[in-house]
Amino acid sequence: MSDADWPVELRGVTESVVTTLGPNGLWNAAALGLHAGDSAPVTSRTWGNTRTRRNFHRQGGGVVQFTRDPVDFAEAALSIREDEEPVLDSADAWVEVEAEQIGAGETDGTRWEEWELTPVESGVRERRVPLTDRGFAAVVEATVAASRLGVDGFDDANLRSRLDYFEEVARTCGGDRERAAVDRIREFVER
Secondary structure (H helix, E strand, O other): OOOOOOOOOOOEEEEEEEEEEOOOOOEEEEEEEEEEOOOOOEEEEEEOOOHHHHHHHHHOEEEEEEEOOHHHHHHHHHOOEEEOOOOOOOEEEEEEEEEEEEEEEEEOOEEEEEEEEEEEEEEEOOOOOOOOOHHHHHHHHHHHHHHHOOOOOOOHHHHHHHHHHHHHHHHHHOOHHHHHHHHHHHHHHOO
């Protein structure tokens, strides 16, 4: 165990990108929702037989990072992205975590595993004044809808409607990076 802290204040569900070291020596980037309560430890769930789940089992942890770059987030959420370094260039802060499996189950035919994440070491690259960016938030919601397409327990027509709505919000309320992110999301969905 470590006395390290999270480099940011977490509440509710905070979206992040996690990198985990794969057997090929590359760091796989994936979206990871962090669940934080007032006094409970930070937890997360992996859904299905993902690289993140396998690498958590193999390596015992990874590097959680906080980025405001919508393209990096969309690529991590919906593609296989592997890098030589564990921390994305766009990360404002990062935390190396130990991941301990604390639960498992199945929901609508998809297996999930719950993990307790314990900080080992962390760093802050840049402190920013927080903004409420509707375009970035729409990119996050669009990736959630896109990632659930074709998954038992979810209605594809409803998800495609949500995807269309959030794409419009990102294009209207976001900047160039948000528009590039929804373009990437469309590419992933139409494959």
